[in-house]
Amino acid sequence: MISGSGISYAYGSHNVLGGVDLQARHGEVLGLVGPNGSGKSTLLRIIYGSLKPRTGTVLLDHKELHRLNARELARTLSVVVQEPPVDLPLLVSDMVLLGRTPHRSGLGRPSARDEQAAAAALSRVGMLDLADQSFDQLSGGERQRVLIARALAQEATHMLLDEPTNHLDIRYQHEILELVRDLATNSNHAIAVVLHDLNLAATYCDRLLLLDHGRIAVAGTPSEVLVRENLEPVYRIGVRRIELDDGFQLAFRPTAASTVGEYAPDRG
Numbered sequence: 001m002i003s004g005s006g007i008s009y010a011y012g013s014h015n016v017l018g019g020v021d022l023q024a025r026h027g028e029v030l031g032l033v034g035p036n037g038s039g040k041s042t043l044l045r046i047i048y049g050s051l052k053p054r055t056g057t058v059l060l061d062h063k064e065l066h067r068l069n070a071r072e073l074a075r076t077l078s079v080v081v082q083e084p085p086v087d088l089p090l091l092v093s094d095m096v097l098l099g100r101t102p103h104r105s106g107l108g109r110p111s112a113r114d115e116q117a118a119a120a121a122l123s124r125v126g127m128l129d130l131a132d133q134s135f136d137q138l139s140g141g142e143r144q145r146v147l148i149a150r151a152l153a154q155e156a157t158h159m160l161l162d163e164p165t166n167h168l169d170i171r172y173q174h175e176i177l178e179l180v181r182d183l184a185t186n187s188n189h190a191i192a193v194v195l196h197d198l199n200l201a202a203t204y205c206d207r208l209l210l211l212d213h214g215r216i217a218v219a220g221t222p223s224e225v226l227v228r229e230n231l232e233p234v235y236r237i238g239v240r241r242i243e244l245d246d247g248f249q250l251a252f253r254p255t256a257a258s259t260v261g262e263y264a265p266d267r268g
């Protein structure tokens with residue numbers, strides 16, 4: 001389980017998180033949603049230990065994050081975040097093999113097991129054919145899929161993803177989130193994912209935290225959180241929810257702040 005309680009953070013004097021609690025249980029995908037600057041990425045950085053919270057604690061399966069050494073942490077938690085370009089001329093296969101580092105004993109050749117895990121991960125994201133290509137010559141979406149493959153090769157039981165569908169075409173947005181869903185449902189992973197697309201969040205997450213100015217505005221199931229009354233004050237945009245046989249979809253209409261609330265189904 002990924003668990004955070006009372007997490008606060010400030011960049012200098014700029015408070016960006018104030019007392020946030022979260023839990024992603026095994027078998028569950030927790031979605032973090034909210035407007036630009038609401039603190040989603042900062043919260044993820046705290047959960048994977050890249051930032052130290054001002055207050056609060058993070059637990060992974062009841063162990064305090066800061067008590068895990070680097071290898072234990074890497075075996076427990078994989079992270080997919082937007083990364084600056086790498087300067088090293090790495091092949092795609094080498095990039096994915098980096099995910100095996102916490103399972104390897106030294107700098108020697110990767111084992112057959114490592115190679116197998118890396119190839120299986122590349123295959124799962126549809127990138128096996130490009131294994132011998134240079135990573136820095138890939139498109140944005142291809143890189144994203146390779147970084148997800150690297151996280152899969154890590155074989156950790158907990159996963160954090162920051163906007164994993166960024167750069168992906170519509171097919172891969174769904175394929176990658178299907179894969180994330182499958183890791184939770186069938187491999188019992190505990191997963192937290194930042195998503196901007198609320199319709200994807202509705203489709204693939206079990207529970208959502210809607211962040212607003214560093215605080216949780218609403219928490220609950222997608223059906224509970226993604227309602228007009230919650231979304232319009234936070235995003236300042238007209239929202240219409242369309243019920244479908246197997247769920248719902250949201251439609252949005254930019255609107256003057258004064259008219260937010262008027263985009264109701266009965267009013268068009």
Ligand SMILES: Nc1ncnc2c1ncn2[C@@H]1O[C@H](COP(=O)(O)OP(=O)(O)OP(=O)(O)O)[C@@H](O)[C@H]1O
Nearest residue numbers: 011012014016034035036037038039040041042043
């Ligand atoms: N390194 C930093 N130094 C100073 N302020 C920062 C830094 N990183 C983020 N911030 C500020 O902290 C606030 C929260 O940023 P954060 O990136 O966590 O938001 P977010 O919800 O992930 O946003 P987005 O949806 O735009 O990615 C913003 O006001 C941002 O300007």
